[in-house]
Amino acid sequence: MTSARRLRPVALAISLGVAACGTATGPDEPAPAADGVRLGGTITVFAAASLTDVVAELAAVLAERHPGVTVRPSFGASSSLREQILAGAPADVFAAADAADVDAVVDAGAARTPVPFASNHLEIVVPAGNAAGVDGLTDFGDDALVLGVCAAEVPCGRLAQAAFAHAGVSARPDTEEPDARALLAKVASGELDAGLVYRTDVLAGGADVAGIALPPGAAATTTYPAVVLDRSRQRDVAEAFVALLVSDEGRAVLARAGFGPP
């Protein structure tokens, strides 16, 4: 190879590098946030499984308003997330499906003031078509039906036990699922005749399931609190996320998913 030909790839590389450097200087600055503060950084949000779609949507809204902000959600049963936080997990925000789990975190000194941002209530969920003809809580005492509830260790299960106790029903479930979405999936596929999940889960189940409302006063409502954890290294971003949850916009997203006001 002649020396000129040998140099050509080098020349190409240098010119590409210069061109890249050239475009890197002077990008358009992103517009500052409405309040003039530009936030940046990554936060980890531990949220109850029922908040999956809501948190994903609000994370996108926050990232759009503040480019440079990334929200990394981690979903699970609130009790499981609580245990992870108590064991030192690096979360910035904790949004739980009931007050007990957030209170436990506050009592352990890991956070201070919880903020209620939504409510949810239980509904009976049946596969589309309701082949088994389920119509109320009393059907959960029927041995002939294949029924499921959430395990008593998770908020959805605790709420179910309260609802059964209130209605005086001696429930005979065939399975106690570790989380509401797993229960929903089994009802949606027709493996279970009915289950007790949150209203928001029923909506998330779409056309595969139908919901049967419980009578009012059935002791089946829960309030969702959110709290910023003291260990957060991006406190301002975390607080912005919680503020978004309680804002009108957050309220609208929550309402679309089936949540009620706090």
Add this chain to the structure above:
Amino acid sequence: MTGPAPVRPPAVLVPLALVAVTFVVLPFVALLQRTPWSDLADLLRRPIVTDALELSLVSALAATALSLVFGVPLAWVLARSQLPGRSALRALVLLPMVLPPVVGGASLLLAFGRRGLVGAPLHEATGLLLPFSLWGVIVANTFVALPFLVLTVEAGLRAADRRFEDAAATLGAGPWTTFRRVTLPLVAPSLLAGAVVCWARALGEFGATVTFAGNLQGRTQTMPLAVFLALESDRDAAVALSLVLIAVSLAVLVPLRDRWLGT
């Protein structure tokens, strides 16, 4: 006859082996340190512990038995037969080892659930329902544990000296007699090792069980399921359950001697 003469280990292997041992043993040590020894006796008497232990032992044993009955013939086919497509068959059989157990459980539902490919007609015809029953637990355990047995026994069969089987045939033994009285004893160490690994895998199974059989104390809640749920509500019970599971496993695995497993 004594074993082979002891070999001095290459120097670099010893510290690496020490790291491996520490890595495996350390969580167990941490568990022992966290155990509520004074409450242990009470915790172990609780129905949630005794129910889960009984279910775990019964289902693991049943899964091992099923794996032996159906897995050994499969291992023989993979090792000895001239069937075309054996490699593809082996890959399929080993699939449950690679799949995340929850995926395995979901697939089992699609096959044997009430609306499943086989489960639906089965339910229509006989009213039999595998999910949410002990048999569902056994099916889930067998599904994940069978490949371990097949793999081990196939390796044993491949390594076995076929001249003994040829000699038996020459002496007039039929295929079944040869299999029963020559082949099986010849691969006994692999059978035992395979059965043990299969049993251990079945005992620790969680994902496929909870997805296919569900979770109900006294009916389908095995030890791993009980531990998982107890972790969120009662740490002490979770630690006690874990301790029992480890103790039971050690009780079976420790007495296994090198020579039984075939060195």
